[in-house]
Amino acid sequence: MVARLYWGRALRDFGDGFVAVLLPVYLAALGLGAFEIGLVATAALLGSAAMTLGIGWLGARHDTARLLVVAAVLMVATGLVFAGANAFPVFLFVAFAGTVNPSAGSVSIFVPLEHAVLSRSVPDERRTASFAAYSLVGALAGALGGFAAATPDLMAWAGVSQLAAIRGMFVLYAALGVGAALLYRVVPTAAGVGQTKGAPLGPSRRIVLKLAGLFSIDAFAGGFAVQSLLALWLFERFGLSLIQAGFFFLWSGVLAAFSYPVASWLAARIGLVNTMVFTHIPSSLCLIGAALVPNLDLALALLLVRSALSQMDVPTRSSYVMAVVTPPERAAAASVTSVPRSLAAAASPALAGALYATGLTAWPFIACGALKIAYDLLLLWTFRHVRPPEEQPGR
Structure with a gap:
């Protein structure tokens, strides 16, 4: 079951990886x-x-496997509509109702379901390592997807127009959704699903709401530097081609991927919260530095260092949320902590676009870094004494 989740995530993160890079190029080519x-x-x-x-x-209340399949079918529809659309209102509607992911990260309707299935499938002692492996698989697939974003430029050598090639990549995104649906069809259901009564959140409500509030600050900050906008900044400030950007996002993703097992190793020694905070702050400083330096090579170097550090909080954050709630609340907790992240992250790309359009191209990244540092300090202060089971004395 765990292997199927890993493969399902690999397929959809591969698709998210190239879509996040190609989305601004595609929309700009259509006149947006x-x-x-x-x-x-x-x-x-x-x-x-x-x-x-x-x-x-x-x-x-319902079959987790069925919900995962429904989400995968929605991914198929999203890819097909994006491949054939031309009008801004259509893109706006399908972006809202579909699964396209401009951040190429863990902002997804798949996440709460996969987290709940994964956390019930492993013991506490292996939970963080399992989430690290889950994140590693997704990040490597996303890195390959980012590299695959160079495909339209490569197809130009065969006489295929860039626009036609990008449309073909959205068809590929739909095909990956079909593969994910086939994998999710065989995910077994947990005992008792469909029998839950009342609110999904119970005794853990207070701690979940606190985490959700803090995570929303982090996500709002991250929305200023989603991968699509970062790609747009690199294209326009430094004139990167799709091939060059593909190489950069490949290595960026690889560095992020291999930081996940390091995060698991580090969390076993200094704790989940400390790992989240003390790897995140340096990555934010690197982002601010990259926005300010005038040299492309130095900017890319700082962004690569950021990639090696910025995602180490992903498996540790997921593991921490699953650890501090009761097992029946895990799907709801994953959802409630994800929703404010998505809502908060949704506000900042438009603000970043507005700043970018006025010529303040560095400010979105400076704002991202400063807000993330504030979030890290608040998280450390609020949850320094709330420990998961594996960090309790005597374990």
Whole structure:
């Protein structure tokens, strides 16, 4: 079952990897400006938030495998409509109602369901390592997807126009959704699903709401530097081609991927919260530095260092949320902590697009870094004494 989840995530993160890079290029080729591209990213994140909230409520009452299959079918429809659309209102609607992911990260309606299945499949002692492996698989697939974003430029050598090639990549995204649906069809259901009564969140409500509030600060900050906008910044400030950007996002993703097992190793020694905080702060400083330096090589170097550090909080955060709630609340907790992240992240891409359109191209990244540092300090102060089971004395 765990292997099927890993393969399912690999397929959809591969698709998210190239879509996040190609989305601004595709929309710009169809005549959309930076502000409109930011609005499409905002719509995608808002839609993800709404659907994630619904998934959290349904996940306590319905077959997890069926919900995962429904989400995969939605991925298929999203790819096909994006491949054939031309009008801004259509892109805006499908971004909201579909699965397109401008951040190429863990903002997804799949996440609460996969987290609940994974956490019930392993013991406490292996939970963080399992989430690290889950994140590693997704990040490597996303890195390969980012590299695959160079495909339209490569196909130009064969006489295929860039626009036609990008449309073909969205068809590939739909095909990956078909593969994910086939994998999710065989995920078994947990005992008792469909029998839950009342609110999915119970005794852990208070701690979950505190985490959700803090995570929303982090996500709002991250929305200023989603991968689509970062790609747009690299294209326009430094004139990167799709091939060059593909190489950069490949190595960026590889560095992020191999930081996950390091995060698991580190968490076993200094704790989950400390790992989240003390790897995140340096990565934010690197992002601020990259926004300010005038040299491409130095900017890319700082961004690569950031990639090696910024995602170490992903498996540790997921593991921590699953650890501090009761097992029946896990799907709801994953949803409730994800929804504010998506809502908060949805506001900032449009703001970043507006700043970018006025010529303040460095400010979105400076704002991202500063807000993330503030979040890290608040998280450390609020949860320094709330320990998961494996960190309790005597374990």
